[in-house]
Amino acid sequence: MTATADAEAAANELTPLADYLGSVLRRLRALPPLDLDLTQAYGNVLAEDVVAPHAFPAFDQAAVDGYAARWEDISGGARGPSYVPAPSGTPGGRTIRLNVVGDLGAASWRPVRLTPGSCFSVAAGAPLPVAADVVVPVEWTDQGMAAVEIFRTPKRGYGVRRAGEELPAGTLLARAGTYVTPALVAVFAATGIGHVVVRPSPRVVIVATGDELVDVGRGSQPGQVVDANSHALTAAAAEVGALAYRVGICDDDPEGLRGLLEDQTLRADLIITTGGTGTGPGDMVRRILSRREGGRAGPVTFTDVALYPGTALGFGTVGAEEVPVVCLPGDPGAALIGFEVLARPAIQLLAGAEPVFRPSVRAHLLETVSSPGGLREFRPAHVAERRGGGYTVQPLSGGPFTLSGLAEANGLLVLGERVTTAAAGSTVDVLLLDRRR
CATH class of the missing domain: 3.40.980.10 (MoaB/Mog-like domain)
Known part of the structure; x- marks a missing residue:
């Protein structure tokens, strides 16, 4: 037999x-869970929910290099700034000139305030002056040092990241059972977390x-x-x-x-x-x-x-x-x-990971296969996404015992105990293998 x-x-x-x-x-x-330094937590599974103790960003800051200004000074809503002829080909036919009253970098810490008709030169990540609600990108200006001419007007709020805009304090960052990824390490660190409780x-x-x-x-x-x-x-x-x-x-x-x-x-x-x-x-x-x-x-x-x-x-x-x-x-x-x-x-x-089983999809079978009755068969297969949506699955030659098929497979075709024949065109279950290719 x-x-x-x-x-x-x-x-x-x-x-x-x-x-x-x-x-x-x-x-x-x-x-049992243990408390790990954040630098050691990658690849482990969280044993507890993690909540942000602090907001991210922690303060109002510039998102791009440019000039922090009041939007009403550059939009034409106020007449304090000087309007000058624009260079040839500039949309709108005029520029706006503002006085540059200082420079702010990412390490700046003293609070400063804008007055009408003025701006600060800022680097990405720098704290915003009080009253600033727009950052004009450097490439939209003449890059002036004492005074700057603005050739293009951004929308209000452009180039600005407000405190807590992305992650307010108290935000649930990750639930228990979540794998700690490099990106999640960055989120934890940015919100002030130095230790997490994980399953080893x-x-x-x-x-x-x-x-x-x-x-x-x-x-x-x-x-x-x-x-x-x-x-x-x-x-x-x-x-x-x-x-x-x-x-x-x-x-x-x-x-x-x-x-x-x-x-x-x-x-x-x-x-x-x-x-x-x-x-x-x-x-x-x-x-x-x-x-x-x-x-x-x-x-x-x-x-x-x-x-x-x-x-x-x-x-x-x-x-x-x-x-x-x-x-x-x-x-x-x-x-x-x-x-x-x-x-x-x-x-x-x-x-402590959830779920414990690999993800699965329903796929369109490309080839008729037979399977022993009464047994749940796992057969090496290649699964692909269809252009119009959904998946197709191609059983690999040799059946489930072949090492070469397992080496090539990115999925396992699952045929239930009652299945003796699965016809081409039928819909079947496929476990997705997380091969790195």
């Missing part, structure tokens, strides 16, 4: 994926298991398989924002595996293993971690889930600290799909 036929035959005995995910994620809690980035340890595994830098041969999984899963955990540590390869030795996991609980918030989750003669991880001792169930429960590829998944806790452990299949494609389905949401939940 083919792998697809085997999956269909066993589908009735499998746990629905949604039920399994719900049971696992309900057992996890976000990591989860420390995730990745372990590959199997006597057959050898490290990278060579080709596979009979009896030896290059360990691609631990490298790939370490990268995947780092992509989510975790502090990822690759331990490397652990042989199928019961005491060695138990000892390794016990050691890693000292530095891990989550442990991910790959390999040995099935029921075959070489699947030691399942035997070791699910073994009953003293009448008690093993620390990890292995469940056959209605998932394609890779139905066998494990979850539990290890060590005195009860560190969560996720056990993924050994096939590289199934391991990466298992990470997306189970480990990634677990990391997001520990980090």
Whole structure:
């Protein structure tokens, strides 16, 4: 029988994926919050709402280099300023001359006031003189020093940024569960915030298991398989924002595996293993971690889930600290799909991020595909925006097990348990992968 036929035959005995995910994620809690200096907060998730303690801008200021003036002096509403003939080709046929009574830079701090017919030369970011309600850009003038001639009249308020115009004091800047981005760091700093309360980035340890595994830098041969999984899963955990540590390869030795996991609980918030989750003669991880001792169930429960590829998944806790452990299949494609389905949401939940699942869209399927009945399939695909709106999705060749398809994919086509065939032109769900390209 083919792998697809085997999956269909066993589908009735499998746990629905949604039920399994719900049971696992309900057992996890976000990591305790900590107070971090703003310079260290990037990439973490806020544990509390953040409110602006001060306004931004903090004072009335010039938005452009130019001349701060009273709009009535340059608009013709008052006759105090001098009107002089404009240079040839100037709109309106006349200019306005104002006396320049001083210069203001970004470091100026003494309050000054405008009088009728006068202006200040100002740099962008400089505090505005009292009574100024417009800044004439330098390029609209003759750039005079003692007196300036204005060739073009801006609208009232042009070039002016009022105090609190962008962010008044008391504004909700970000809600709990929001990732701290570089732009958000700038907003916090500009409004007077030096510390924020965040969830720490989860420390995730990745372990590959199997006597057959050898490290990278060579080709596979009979009896030896290059360990691609631990490298790939370490990268995947780092992509989510975790502090990822690759331990490397652990042989199928019961005491060695138990000892390794016990050691890693000292530095891990989550442990991910790959390999040995099935029921075959070489699947030691399942035997070791699910073994009953003293009448008690093993620390990890292995469940056959209605998932394609890779139905066998494990979850539990290890060590005195009860560190969560996720056990993924050994096939590289199934391991990466298992990470997306189970480990990634677990990391997001520990980090306090919302939502824990990747964003999804509904897309127009470009090619007819078949899927094993009774299983929820995740297939590598390329999703694109349509010119008229919406999305299209093209399944990539080779199906869900192919590493080359996963490497090219920017989305995962999701086919439900009741779907055996999805026709071209139908609408399907697609998870969006945040690949940086």
